[in-house]
Amino acid sequence: MKRIATATHFVLYLFIFGMPITGALAWYFGLGAMGDIHELAKPVTIVVVSLHAAAALWQHFYTMNR
Numbered sequence: 001m002k003r004i005a006t007a008t009h010f011v012l013y014l015f016i017f018g019m020p021i022t023g024a025l026a027w028y029f030g031l032g033a034m035g036d037i038h039e040l041a042k043p044v045t046i047v048v049v050s051l052h053a054a055a056a057l058w059q060h061f062y063t064m065n066r
Helices: 002-029 032-064
Strands: none
C-alpha cells in the first residue's frame, strides 16, 4: 500500500506540474509535440485523480472501522 501511495503521489505531482508546463510550451512557443503530450495527459490525469480519491475514501472509511 505504501509503494502504491508513493507512486500515485509521484504521478499526481508529475502531472500537476507537467500539464501547465507542456501547455505553456505549446501555446507560447508553438511546440506541437508538447501540445500533443498535454492533450494525451488529460485522460491519464483524470484516472489518476479518480484512483487517488477512491483510495483516500477507502483508507478513511476502512481504517476508521478497524
